[in-house]
Amino acid sequence: MKKLMLGNEAVAQGLYEAGVRLVSSYPGTPSTEITENAVKYGEDVIWCEWAPNEKVAMETAIGASIAGGRAFCAQKHVGLNVAADPLFTVAYTGVNAGLVIAVADDPGMFSSQNEQDSRHYARAAKVLMLEPSDSTECKEFTKLAFDLSEQFDTPVFLRLTTRIAHSSSSVEVGEREEVPVKEYVKNNQKYAMLPANAIRRHVVVEDRQVAEAEWAETAWVNKTEYNDTKIGVIAAGITYQYAKEALGDKASYLKLGCVNPLPLNLIKEFASKVDTLYVLEQLDPVLEEQVRAMGIDCIGKEAFDLKGEYSQSMIAKVILGEEKESIALDIDIPGRPPALCPGCPHRGLFSALKQLNVFVSGDIGCYTLGALPPLGMIDTCVCMGASVSALHGRNKVRPEEAKKSVAVIGDSTFVHSGITGLVNAAYNQSNSKVIVLDNSITGMTGHQQNPTTGKRINGDPTTAIDLEALAHAVGIERVIVVDPYDIAATRDAIAAELEVEAPSLIIARRPCVLLKEVRAKMPKPFEVAIDKCVGCKACMKIGCPAISFADRKSSIDFTQCTGCGMCQPLCKFDAIKGGN
């Protein structure tokens, strides 16, 4: 049966067909839907879980693989930084049952804080890496990755990019191959990496790369396609599709399905048959540098770009000098950046912080949008968890400003890597005021459960972290809970806490308004009583997308208003009606 499947959904189908037993991941765009789709096969078929972070996820998968069950973890590119520690050493231990690690890069940074190229990890950790170019390949390469993992006794990378992960194309769905759990034989020279053992395993790693490179020379995933040989293109993944779209049969192609290690002889042969060789790859010149190192002349980054995405029009322009005509209006079109949703509890918290005019050490999640106007309340944002640790560092350098500084961190992010920062604030004694924006869900990546929500990935009930007790346990004595929908009370409670000479955990607790069960209980949309509105725009200060202003009056869009009521107390003229 043919089905239209998202690349990520097709990877999940590949996991199912490959007889995978365990999937452990932490969400991150554009990798999230792999794990979300793997859940659908049922947990007696594939045990799926959201781990607290990528390192835990990868270690869980490693444990399952060594125990003899095929295992998998997925993450976005920056997630691999978090999991880099186990990665570099599991490359030494190798596997028992197949272990596949998916990593999704985000050229163009649709939803990421940087544009790193994960292929460097494959080279640095000396791990084989496959890169599919459509949904069918997403499924087939996933299955192949498990076979290769067992054949070469290595973890195998599956590299995706946003346009592969989040594009749909048709896939032939197949049956599951039941792969029994393999025997576990104690072998600590292979699995326990102390120096004496690791020295011997390093030899295995280097030999393995040579064997894999030999396999790559004739592997079906590396394909040549000869048309006109004036132009030759080496490409992988989505870039291959862009090249095909732009150049059709005006060029010949070497499509790489395996991007590490490279089939050097195949590349040499292809290069010798074409007049001008282009190496097309988004982000860093990983292929190009290896091609050049063989003494082969090619055109790569000097004609293209290290930044952002490639596209068919870019390739057509550079290689063929062709451009398409297009129409544009001669008017200013205001931008439409993403915004906190109507009814978002984060809006209440940032409005309170704005009134307090504090320094905000920020973190990653929906609440990062609090950095944008009109709230503009985030000063810094580096990586997950950094809000808490960086505030501690700041407070050590500027203790006099500790009373004017806070950290904000979401519930999922706090569990991911904020807890260790809190431990540091308590242990190394800074007066850090850490605000957890507890909206009972991992919002940014599309509503995943996490260890604070009391639900597992499939919605089953489970234990929930008691944030208050956790703070006490690490040595933070002051813990308060506020409701961010009540902006004035939230402001006053934080102001009072800032005066205290001790670290505090402030929990701003109000579930995400997009959660179905929350939405169902919200009041009806609010309205502006036109006769009472004086056009003072006080209600517009919170930057709610449902409130607009025309003909000297505010109005509330009933299709957008969630009935949160945060705007109502802002109106001194009692013009905002509703609440039932």
Added chain:
Amino acid sequence: MTRSILIVGVGGQGTLLASRLLGRTLLAKDYDVKISEVHGMSQRGGSVVTYVRYGDNVASPIVEKGEADIILSFEELEAARWLPYLKKGGKIVVNTQKMDPMPVIIGAAEYPKDVLKQVEAAGVEVQAVDALRMALEAGSPKAVNVALLGVVAQNTDIEKDVWEETIRTTVPEKFIDLNLKAFGLGYNA
């Protein structure tokens, strides 16, 4: 030959369901189909786009400037924003809804006047419909997406019952009637 449709709107308006219904319908007609989506709550409230391409053999899943045969816009300003993506001779189907983006809400910019008239003045064929009214008539403001899909369906040679079958097999059972009604209103608009 590959045909390209761009679906644009404001994050949260339900553009993804429209593109999926469109993709499944095209697959049912044995086309090679590729769809490229933008995901994640992080896009909510922002300008969003989905690309749909179909034909005998589709390579790239994305649509670029000057390539779209049809642009389906869920909002007026978004139609103007994505206009450069339209092919010469292409058509814009647009919902006559206006949603102020944040720069307008905070007074840093103005929502341009008579946007659709200006698009037409540029020589572009525009089919403007009030899909919110149709959705409300069908029973829920959320059905704007399926009403608009009905309007797009009008512009293709795919039979009405093929579209309806996709809706029946895609949306949750309790919303089938509502969506079929919204689709019908769009189809006859």
